[in-house]
Amino acid sequence: MKSMFIRRLIGFSIGPVAGAIISFITIPLTTYFIEPAEFGKASMFSVFQVLISTFLFLGLDQAYTREYFEIKDKINLLKNALLLPLISSFVILLMIVFNLNFVSKILFNTEHYKFASFLFGYTIILMVIERFILLSIRMEEKALEYSIVNIFIKISILICTLIFVLFIRTDFLAVIYSTVLGQIIGNLYLVIKYRSYINYFSFTLDKRLIKRLLIFGIPLIFSASIITLLQSLDRIFLRAWSTFEEIGIFTAALKISAVLTVIQTAFTSFWVPTAYRWYKEKKDIKHFQLVSNALLLFMSILFMILLMSKKYISMILSSDYSSAAFIIGMLCLQPIMYTISETTTLGIVFSRKSYLNIYVSVIAIIPNVAINILLVPKFGSTGAAIATGVAYIFFFLSRSILSNRYWKGMSIKLHLIVSLVMFIAALINAYNFEMIIMVNLLFLTVILLIQISTIRNLYNILFKTEVNKSWDFS
Incomplete structure (x- = not known):
């Protein structure tokens, strides 16, 4: 049974890990050809895109996963959950089409990039469709399929990036165009293969179900929006009080810290359906505790490995981005604390008290804003990174x-x-x-000593048959 647990975890991990490797190849390619200021402009495109899409989901994406094991007709549940976000995304696109100059000014500080502004709106529709289809694959626990889709999208973006920076252009538009084109190619695969999921010709509108989804999801609009804002405030404050160059350096460091975001994606993809199923099966609390402790051990070791590798990280980036290596540690706290909190926040989702996420978001964003205001004007990207690290520790604490x-x-x-x-x-x-280096080795030793009980428990479960019999990870 433990082998089944591990196989599912590995299956969900293949895609994100392979995707991270592909992204890791893309980072030096991008930073070598594109200056920090241009990279900073491209970053604002994705920052505002994520901010808007969060509102559009209306919390229905998370409501969909909450109701998945309660509803028999999964496809009709998906279509009802997707309906409002899909309509809203088309409305947003129309609004952008009639205000291209304004959108371009907000994103790039000039009105000249109308086509890029149109793509901004168009890809929001793609993000909504992709989000719900991938959620469906994840809830069906199709681990390998989920991984294949993630890899395909990342490879598409990498190939498009290579074509643009080598043969077409080397400004921020190269990053935007290659990302959008790669996303379109990947989403075409999703839409064609899973067209039945979004075929509204065979659709039964269930107003009662939509109301039930909204009751759970609407409180999440506020919390998800604040969390998305929390993830974006660093670059927004840098945009207001610093330079596009500092945004570029910060974004490069953020891309490197995405190595841990991969673990976040892989684990949550596997953990959410597993945790809901375990709860329904009334699994003993010790199973949840062990998963949480094991995850903490793994993430903290990986964190120290990244810190000890920062010299080599500097070599990966071009010399213009060398200072990014010094803020990676703080930025890594974001995916680490978020991922670990996925194992300690279960009481909120199990009790259906989704409104509590609003309190979580507010508690996390207050120190973030305060530290950004104090440190960004003087320390730039370093100040923004410290604000992010502190905020996510508060995020974990309040959630737990x-x-x-x-x-x-x-x-x-x-x-x-x-x-x-x-x-x-x-x-x-x-x-x-x-x-x-010596200091980091000391920190690693301390982290291992603190978690010696977890290491002992994992060893006993894996290698001692008499202990293993008291555990059920199916």
């Missing part, structure tokens, strides 16, 4: 504490201690000095 109020919950003392050690390590690594 509120969850434990409405579920048996689990102990997070270990998580708190390890998080504090990682934050101190990230802060020290924002500066360069001769003994940094």
Whole structure:
């Protein structure tokens, strides 16, 4: 049974990991040909795109996953959940078409890029469709298929990027056009293969179901919007008080820290349907606790490996982006704390008290805004990175504490201690000095010693048959 658990986890991990490798190849390619200021402009395209799409989902994407095991007709559930976001995305596209100059000014500080502004609106529709189809594949626990789709989209973007920077142009539009074209190619595959999922000719409108989805989803609009804003505030503050060059350096570091975001994507893709099923089967709380502790161990070790590799990360990027290596530690706290919180927030989703996510979002965004205001004008991308790291520690704390109020919950003392050690390590690594390698080895040793009980438990479950019999990871 534990082998089945591991196989599903590996199956969901293949796509994101392969996608990360492909993205990792794309990063030096992009930074070599494109200057930081141009890269910063391209970043604003994706920042505002994600902000708008979050509102469009209306929380119905998460409501869909919550109701998936409660509704027999899965396809009709998908179509009802997708309907409102899809209509809203078309409305947004029309609004953009009639205001291309304004959109271009907001995104790129000039009115000259009308076609790029149109693509901004067009890809929002694609993002909505892709989101719900991938959610459906994920909830069906089709691990290999989910991975294949992710790999295909990433390869499409990589090939398009190569074509643009080598043969067409080397400005920020090369990044935008190649990303959009690669996304279109990947989404065509999804739409053709899963056309039955979005075929509204065979559709039964269920107003009662939509109302039920909205009751769960609407509170998530506010929390998801604030979280998306939280993920974007760093670049927004840099846009207001710094330069496109600083945004470019910050974005390059963010791309590197996406190595851990891959684990976040792979784990949550696997964990969400598994956790819902375990809850329905009334699985013992110790299973949830062990998964959380094991994830903490894995993520904290990977975090230290990245910190110890920052010298080589600097070599991957062009010399214009070398300072990005010093803020990677802080930015890595974002995917780490988010991923770990997916195992400690279950009380919120199980109890259907989705409105609690609003409190989580507000608690996280307050220190983020305060630190950005204090540090960005003086320290630029470093200040923005510190604000992000602190905010996600608050995010984890609030998510976990509120969850434990409405579920048996689990102990997070270990998580708190390890998080504090990682934050101190990230802060020290924002500066360069001769003994940094020895310091990082010391931090790694401390992290392993703190989690020795988790290491012992995992060893016993994996290698001692008499212990393994008391666990059921099916």
